[in-house]
Amino acid sequence: MRVSTSIIHSPLTSPSESITLEGTLGIHGNEPAAHDGEVYGFFAHHYDYWTQRLGVARDAWDWCHWGENITFQCDDAAVSESDFHIGDIWQIGPDVLLQVCGSRVPCFKLAWRCGQSDKWLQALAATGKCGVYLKILHGGRIHPGHIAVLKSRRTGVAPVDCATVTRLAYDASLSTRDTFNLLAEDPDLLNMNRLIFRRKLSVLRDRSLQKMNSWKGWRSVRVTRVQAETPNVKSFYLVPDGEDGRPLAAYLPGQFLTVRLPNGLLRSWSISSYTSDEHRAAPPQYRISIKMAGAASTWMHNNCEMGTVLHIRSPSGSFCLDWSPAIPGRQVYISAGIGITPMLSMLQAHLEHQVMQRAPAVWIHVSPSVDDIPFVKELHNLLSTPNARELGLQAVLFLTRADDRAERGPGRMLHSEHMTIYNGRPTLETLKDLLGAPYYMDPLQIKPIEVEGRFSTVYLCGPVAFEHTMRQFLSAIGIQKSMIFSENFGSQQEKPPLDTAEVRLLRSKRKLVWQRRKPLLQHLHSDSPIPNGEALKLGREDGIADSTELDEMGPSILELAEQAGLTPDYGCRVGSCGSCEAALKCGKVAGGMQIGGTVRVCVARPASEVLEFDL
Structure with a gap:
């Protein structure tokens, strides 16, 4: 990845030399690489401090080694970041007026420059000894040896010094939320610093909402609206049933609901909408959108209407939008067919x-x-x-069935001005054209930065064969496997270390013998109970399992119980929804182990010769 930096330049030390400050244009001849600080100041005595602390020879670092435009040198008591408050106005020489507007939040570039690993940055920020940023109020020339004088301090607000700003930028505790709120809206603070604090507030809010109002077990909901989206896709709007006053649980875009139908079938379907930010803590409703396919979806299409009562578990699933990075790169959403349902929720969240x-x-x-x-x-x-227009959201549609409307742009209100349209399926070449070239991003609203196309995060939802092909294409483009996320939960299938084991189901008073066996094919939409040796269903009914193989894994604990004629609860069968969780009383498992001692038995297999479950 190519990274621009302006950290490297040579010092001016002769009184005959100077730098020119040009109002809001900054320093003449100096172009910041990725921030909006006009002037960066550092302190001479910090060079002694950091070289000694890091074991660096003092003469190895000349002035400007930290990339500063001005090095402040004190003849008597040392002045530092703690003495520079946001809004302070300093005069340098006869003409120049500078206002303190922020602090340096150290990044990997500084670690590289100082020959340190990124782990050093946390300790660096904790000292507050990172320098200050200043805004030009009145320009002019600055010569080495000019005197800096504090002219005035900001009044009417509590003072915040630059050392504190740096420390807070690396602080994520709830106790600092009020300070974050003040700094995020401080008009005198550097835009780059303000965005960092807004980001921190967003993280704190996301954490506070995680699983808020979630519940254990089943809960009844009532259908208030049924909407036909296409001839074979319907949306169902769900609200709490009864008068207990409990709100619905918060959810992440991309998560799903496990639903128990009145006829006893259990299935999982994506939540196909995103709740606006003001309602995230307590969504007024859930929407699931279902394509008619298997027995459960057919029941929903033919029998579910306004007033129907269903039972659901709290929203679940790890296939969801990852908004944890401080500065996320390009997000790529690839869907096929009904795989659009989680993507719509993700796209709505992306823009909000x-x-x-x-x-x-x-x-x-x-x-x-x-x-x-x-x-x-x-x-x-x-x-x-x-938001979509400002962001330049790029939408691309591939139509696989011959359709002359693709030449004119899609009808039904999808217009070519909003998307690029192709006939046929995505190919490696088309994906290279769409994703392979560099893209630009401006996360700090300062200056667009060029980023290689391979540095993208990709979300996939579609049939397994489609996902497999897309993964091959994306890898060929150079996108790392770790940056491709999908509904494929194969990683949860841990290979068991045994060939045989005894499994005791305590509530059922059964002892079962588990044995490894040949691979089994799994097919989508097999809604009936699974007899021994027959096809197994893997995946959610909206989603998206297709034919694949187990690599001689042997049956899961859930499959073993089903073969014995038992009917444990299950939803997704891929270790995500939690419907099948059971307490492990004795033994060890490969796969499915949860914090707290429960096991998701749909993906668990024996890892000890004897196991006991509360089943």
Whole structure:
């Protein structure tokens, strides 16, 4: 990855030399690489401090080694970041007036410059000895030897010094939230610093909302609306049933609900919308959107109507938008068919979330025809929003069925001005064209930065064969496997170390013999109970398991129980929804182990000769 920096330059030490400060233009001839600080000041005595602390020879670091434009040298008592308060005005020489506007928040560039690992940055920030940023109020020339004098301090607000700003930038405790709020809106603070504190507030809010109002077990909800999205896709709107007053649980974009139908079937479906920020803590409703396919989805299409009562578990799933990075890079959303359901929630969140809305985004969707695409009006409105236009959200549609409308742009309110349209399926070449070239991002709203296309985060949702092909193409482009996320939960299938084991189900009073066996094919939408040796269903009914193989893993504990005629609860069968969790009383398992001692038995296999479950 190519990174620009302006940290390297040579010092001017002769009184005959000078730098010229040009109002809001900054220092003549100096172009900051990635921040909006006009002038960076550092302190001479810090050179002695840091070289001694890091074991560096003092003569190895000349002035400006830290990239400063001005080195402040004190003849008597040392002045430092703690003496520079946001809003202070300093005069240097006869003409120049500078206002303190922020502090340096050290990044990997400084660690590289000082020959340290990134781990050093936390300790560095804790000292506050990182320098200050100043805004030019009145320009002019500064010569080595000019005197700096404090002219005035800001009044009317509590003083905040630059050392504190640096320390807070590396602090994530709830106790600092009030200070973050003040700094995030401080008009005199550097925009780069303000954005950091807004980001921290967003992280604190995300943490506080995680699993807020979640519940254990099942809860009844009532259907208040049924909306036909396409001839074979319907959306169902769910609200709390009864008068207990409990709000619905917060959820992450991309998560799903495990639903128990009145006929006893259990299935998991994606939540297909994102709740606006003001309602995230207590969503007024959930929406699930279901394609008619297996027995459960057919029941929903044919029997579920306004007033129908269903039972659901709290939102779950690890396939969700990751907004944890401080500065997220480009986000790529690739969906096929009904795989659009979690993507719509992610796209809505991307355009609204404080952090994500500055990240470039590409959405690629594959569909047989325009008529098969659900949420068309919603997508049109989404792509037309000011946020989408400002961000330059790139939408790409592949139509796999011959359709002359693709030549003119999709109908039903999806217009070519909002997206690029291809006939056929995505190929390696088209993905290279779409994702391989460098892209630009401006996370700090300062200066666009060029980033290689391979530095992208990708979310995939579609049939397994589609996901497999896309992963191959994305790897060929150079995108790392660790940056590709999907509904494929194969990583949770840990290979057991045994060939045989005894499994005791305590509540059922059964002793079962587990044996490793040959691979089993799994097919989507096998809704009936699974007899011994027959096909197994893997994956969610909205989603997205296709035919694949177990690599001689042997049956899961859930499958073993089903073969014995038992009917434990299950939802996703891929270790995500939690419907099948059972307490492990004795023994060890490969896969499915949860904090607290429960096991998701749909992906668990024996790792000891004897196991006991509360099943």
